[in-house]
């Protein structure tokens with residue numbers, strides 16, 4: 001670890017302030033007065049379900065738009081929707097087994113079809129072949145299982161004659177006489193209907209991007225809903241995802257590198273919604289790519305360590321059954337949570353800005369949970385800058401034998417056992433004498449002047465459609481599955497002497513010369529082509545160029561500029577080695 005304590009006098013209680021989302025003063029979750037958000041803040045893991053008429057086509061939830069299916073033909077699907085295999089008790093049992101603490105299902109998606117009994121339209125489940133309500137029985141089953149149920153509701157509606165605009169290809173559908181205000185009357189009626197009829201815990205809006213908050217009556221709807229049900233939670237999309245609106249933010253298919261904050265800088269409650277497969281939310285008959293259960297467990301940990309919830313999606317089949325790939329992954333996650341759930345549910349965000357190994361931290365009062373995902377070669381993990389006395393360290397699962405620990409000038413060093421590893425994440429429970437006090441540290445040069453930037457010290461910046469993630473490859477951690485040019489690692493480090501550095505990149509790649517990347521250091525860019533290493537799993541070190549750095553803080557990013565065979569490289573680290581003159 002090349003670390004350097006920052007201004008030693010500044011002790012940072014609950015570093016980052018991420019530990020207590022939405023509370024005015026930082027502190028352990030248990031000490032806060034319960035509020036309407038508390039159950040959601042503690043829940044951490046929810047199940048998202050995209051299901052409707054589009055599931056019959058098997059080309060995800062945008063099928064009608066992607067395939068340009070005229071309304072008359074789509075009506076045929078709506079008429080024939082007949083999910084005879086739908087068994088709400090089975091869904092509730094699977095949700096329970098998965099360890100999710102709430103479920104959100106599409107009541108009406110962009111196609112406009114309501115999978116509930118709606119008095120305001122014939123375009124609903126009662127008028128389909130099935131002819132029976134879905135959300136009613138599902139609400140009952142979830143209630144029995146003790147799992148709060150929420151409803152997704154799309155404001156965009158491709159079916160309602162008053163919804164505007166039409167899809168650009170719908171040349172035959174007139175807009176004459178259409179009145180968006182009248183559509184909103186209809187939507188408000190359906191939204192009210194959902195609350196009075198089914199008493200949901202959450203309303204999860206979407207499809208809000210075609211109109212302004214005023215046109216969509218966002219504020220009036222929000223007010224109305226809270227008057228109807230003060231405990232109801234509403235996501236930010238009713239207000240077009242504007243920062244600070246709604247009960248929680250909704251990053252989609254990516255993890256914000258440092259959590260989510262309100263405009264005033266206070267931590268914000270957030271929930272990352274994620275697909276379990278790569279392509280689409282509704283049933284995709286042609287899908288072949290699914291995240292592994294290991295990856296999903298780590299994703300959950302990653303999100304929770306940054307103060308968020310994971311809303312993990314499945315798209316049931318048109319007949320109401322849940323495909324094996326989804327069910328198996330949910331069960332594997334549930335099995336991990338069964339023994340490790342204590343380190344997830346009811347926890348707050350990490351007290352460390354970063355850890356010097358591939359691991360994440362969650363907190364409950366005076367207990368730290370260290371989720372170890374990459375096993376350091378020397379079998380030791382360092383908790384950097386931890387000032388609070390440690391009472392005990394032990395593995396969460398297994399015989400609970402205490403682990404040895406000692407204090408070094410870098411923090412607290414814990415020796416891991418050589419066995420008993422969980423392939424997804426091994427949780428070490430660290431009991432402290434009091435609330436965690438952590439001294440922040442900045443990345444800087446080691447004694448030899450060299451600056452090492454392994455990927456586990458980076459913020460992984462990304463946006464919707466994140467592909468890259470960290471993984472452990474036998475003896476080292478690398479950023480892998482790096483196919484999206486919008487994903488990049490970013491490090492902040494400080495130099496206290498000016499100097500010229502040789503920039504070295506350590507990565508594994510198989511397609512030498514075919515992919516390209518750039519190392520950006522402050523405003524300079526060094527471009528390079530990837531070279532071949534011994535294997536895709538075994539990295540080698542390659543020179544990238546030289547850079548002259550003044551004293552002070554710096555930002556370094558690696559960006560891929562072209563990929564080969566769906567891949568850029570597995571990146572282990574960047575090193576800056578001083579050039580002796």
Ligand code: GLC
Pocket residue numbers: 050061062110206207252273281
């Ligand atoms: C995207 C999709 C929408 C899906 C939603 C889930 O906005 O367009 O179809 O329901 O993600 O967050």
